Amino acid sequence: MVSADRKVLAFIKENPGATPREIADALGLPYNAVRGALLRLREAGYLIRSSKGGYVVRAGLPSGLEDELRIPSVSSRTSSTAGIEYLINEVEELRNYVSDLKERVEKLEKELIIIKRGLQSKSSEPGIKKVTDKLLRALEDKKVIKASEALKLTDKPLETYVRGGKAVIIGNLIASTRFFEGFKRRFPLKVSEVRSLTWFERELLEAMIREGVVYLHGGREYRLIEGSVQ
Numbered sequence: 001m002v003s004a005d006r007k008v009l010a011f012i013k014e015n016p017g018a019t020p021r022e023i024a025d026a027l028g029l030p031y032n033a034v035r036g037a038l039l040r041l042r043e044a045g046y047l048i049r050s051s052k053g054g055y056v057v058r059a060g061l062p063s064g065l066e067d068e069l070r071i072p073s074v075s076s077r078t079s080s081t082a083g084i085e086y087l088i089n090e091v092e093e094l095r096n097y098v099s100d101l102k103e104r105v106e107k108l109e110k111e112l113i114i115i116k117r118g119l120q121s122k123s124s125e126p127g128i129k130k131v132t133d134k135l136l137r138a139l140e141d142k143k144v145i146k147a148s149e150a151l152k153l154t155d156k157p158l159e160t161y162v163r164g165g166k167a168v169i170i171g172n173l174i175a176s177t178r179f180f181e182g183f184k185r186r187f188p189l190k191v192s193e194v195r196s197l198t199w200f201e202r203e204l205l206e207a208m209i210r211e212g213v214v215y216l217h218g219g220r221e222y223r224l225i226e227g228s229v230q
Contacts, residue, residue: 004034007037008023008029012055019055022054135156136166139166140176142200143176143179144173144203145173146173158174168180170204180204183201184224190221209222212225
């Protein structure tokens with residue numbers, strides 16, 4: 001009789017009616033190994049099935065085997081050892097998981113430090129300055145605003161922004177120079193395309209028409225008058 005068979009038989013003798021799963025959990029043996037042992041023990045005539053689905057030891061075992069199964073607390077000793085081994089494995093796995101998690105956290109912290117330093121270095125680079133002027137911030141956001149609104153955002157003459165290349169005045173509007181130059185490159189602009197313009201692009205187009213910067217050609221497209229706005 002193999003070792004697994006003896007363990008299973010001893011356990012069932014002390015725990016009549018035990019099921020294969022209970023035996024496997026108690027002895028710390030693979031479920032398939034327990035099933036194999038039960039099959040061999042049944043074929044050898046050592047075990048019978050109980051009415052509740054478990055197994056019991058058949059009465060009248062050979063005396064030698066009976067003596068062998070009288071080892072004190074075989075099942076409890078085996079079960080206790082299996083439980084300790086299980087806990088040791090669980091603790092070891094948990095220790096490895098925590099160690100791996102710690103490494104990942106440290107790696108993320110290093111990456112965050114690198115990103116933070118990169119952002120700080122970019123913000124301190126020459127030419128990359130935070131816009132503090134209220135009017136320039138408004139132009140960055142809205143692209144086009146009314147001149148009357150612009151005057152409320154600054155105490156400087158609007159011509160100062162024009163001379164500095166930051167803004168362009170078209171009628172009663174003031175537009176971001178960058179936005180205005182990009183808008184000019186869209187001409188000639190078909191009439192059918194006007195409906196797809198944003199509201200501030202349409203505002204700017206209407207102002208350019210009123211100021212004679214743009215004219216309608218053939219009723220089909222708007223054209224920019226060259227040299228009308230520098």
